[in-house]
Amino acid sequence: MEATEGSDGRPLLVIDDDRKLCGLIRDYLAPLGWNVEMRHTGPEGLEEAKEGNYEAVILDVMMPGMDGFEVLRELRKTSNVPVLMLTSMGDEADRIVGLEMGADDYLPKTFSSRELLARLRAVTRRVVLSEPDEGKSEDLVAGELRLNEGTHVALLGNEPLDLTALEFAMLAALMKAKGRVKSREALLEDVSERRFDVFDRSIDVHVSQLRRKLGDDAKNPRFIQTIRGVGYKLLEGVEE
Secondary structure, X not given: OOOOOOOOOEEXXXXXXXXXXXXXXXXXXXXXXXXXXXXXXXXXXXXXXXXXXXXXEEEEOOOOOOOHHHXXXXXXXOOOOOEEEEEOOXXXXXXXXXXXXXXXXXXXXXXXXXXXXXXXXXXXXXXXXHOOOOOOOOOEEEOXXXXXXXXXXXXXXXXXXXXXXXXXXXXXXXXXXXXXXXXXXXXXXXHOOOOOOOOOOHHHXXXXXXXXXXXXXXXXXXXXXXXXXXEEEEOOOOOO
């Protein structure tokens, strides 16, 4: 049964072949207002994620039929629903690959219930903050780059940018601080409710993805400049 607007609770899809873990997630989140649906193979999970109306998806990497990376790749062709990837403890390679393919965040398989709830709140909050509103807001501009938080539209020239909620929030934060250095910590505070480990490099992966969509070059940046050891700065976006 897919999640619908008529269902009680906030719709969440868990795609994992570990039925016991799925049940534990459901039992923990249900009293907190989440309506948890579960699928236990990649193909079934992908079909449900496409057809359902979910606030977020928790997606395991290793599954029968289709692994989590392939599910994410196919899902991102049609949907920007927030996705939390489940990874093995300390498996940085899985985390990086997932983030590069469009995952919003990751959870280690050893996650605590409090961490699960915090990260769910963080990724769904980004979507709420980036939804269009009826009020008018001024455009943020850097050369050919234009962003409007009120309409949730980002343009490069006349072409719309296909950004995830997290990428849109990051770009907006950088554009508001245009010309000033934005530390990694400050940028993370703008787009997330959770604390990141000092060795967590996920912010760099998301910036790399944002640069790719902007057609930017890290070595000779037009928009996003890396300030080594500090963070990032948005430039005027003018060709040299």
